[in-house]
Amino acid sequence: MDLGLDVVERNGHAVLAVHGEVDVYTAPQFREQLIQLVDQGHRRIVVDLEGVEFLDSTGLGVLVGGLKRVRSHDGDLALVCTQRRILKVLEITGLTKVFSIYDSVDAAVAGDGQT
Amino acid sequence: MTQVIELEIPARAEFVGIARMAVSALAGVRPGLPYERVDDLRIVVSEACTSAIQAAKEGDRVTVRCFDSPEQLEVCIGAATGAFDSTLAGDGDSGSDEFRISLIRALVDEAEVRPSGSGTELRLVMRRESAGVEGDLPA
Numbered sequence: 001m002d003l004g005l006d007v008v009e010r011n012g013h014a015v016l017a018v019h020g021e022v023d024v025y026t027a028p029q030f031r032e033q034l035i036q037l038v039d040q041g042h043r044r045i046v047v048d049l050e051g052v053e054f055l056d057s058t059g060l061g062v063l064v065g066g067l068k069r070v071r072s073h074d075g076d077l078a079l080v081c082t083q084r085r086i087l088k089v090l091e092i093t094g095l096t097k098v099f100s101i102y103d104s105v106d107a108a109v110a111g112d113g114q115t
Numbered sequence: 116m117t118q119v120i121e122l123e124i125p126a127r128a129e130f131v132g133i134a135r136m137a138v139s140a141l142a143g144v145r146p147g148l149p150y151e152r153v154d155d156l157r158i159v160v161s162e163a164c165t166s167a168i169q170a171a172k173e174g175d176r177v178t179v180r181c182f183d184s185p186e187q188l189e190v191c192i193g194a195a196t197g198a199f200d201s202t203l204a205g206d207g208d209s210g211s212d213e214f215r216i217s218l219i220r221a222l223v224d225e226a227e228v229r230p231s232g233s234g235t236e237l238r239l240v241m242r243r244e245s246a247g248v249e250g251d252l253p254a
Contacts, residue, residue, distance in 0.1 A: 024161075057165070058165060
């Protein structure tokens with residue numbers, strides 16, 4: 001089971017595109033990547049979940065940990081997600097109220113088009 | 116007729132995906148569980164196996180027993196005693212524990228923790244929409 005993590009910079013944001021399955025096995029890589037971005041000084045982070053095929057509570061824990069970490073440096077972490085199956089997980093756990101969720105990377109880096 | 120399928124995996128993170136894949140494949144053998152519900156089942160099995168693995172000691176194994184009938188698919192995840200103490204009880208001590216509880220409660224029709232042999236098991240039930248003879252397996 002592979003997890004793909006690609007980072008690009010867009011309009012002053014670090015955009016982390018996640019591909020594959022996020023679970024107890026792959027979550028440590030994901031967590032490490034978010035920690036690294038914050039440690040490198042990125043304060044506006046966008047996590048693009050459009051390529052995620054599976055996400056469970058372990059992945060949610062990583063996202064919340066990343067959000068807390070970047071907010072402790074006065075930054076923010078937003079999500080890009082239009083997949084019903086992932087949005088459902090975010091809704092059940094109440095995280096749609098915690099994260100800014102956008103329907104495209106363009107919207108996220110522009111700060112509009114929030115879903 | 117109920118078909119019984121058993122799977123045993125090492126209690127290690129890299130095997131959770133195999134349990135998830137096996138159960139979701141089984142869920143599609145009979146009609147009555149639409150794709151979205153199979154997706155729900157994948158999440159819940161992943162949550163249960165993760166709890167089991169996090170409570171395991173080196174060398175432990177996790178059992179996944181499936182009881183597949185035209186009416187429902189029952190999945191029992193067996194693990195060491197105490198593995199599921201916080202899985203349904205609502206006393207999880209981390210964000211992931213709380214999310215796990217919310218997901219399991221929301222996504223299956225029944226969930227219960229009960230003793231099993233020398234350990235414990237989390238029993239999960241997904242009811243099929245089209246219960247009855249027409250949902251049975253071909254002879």
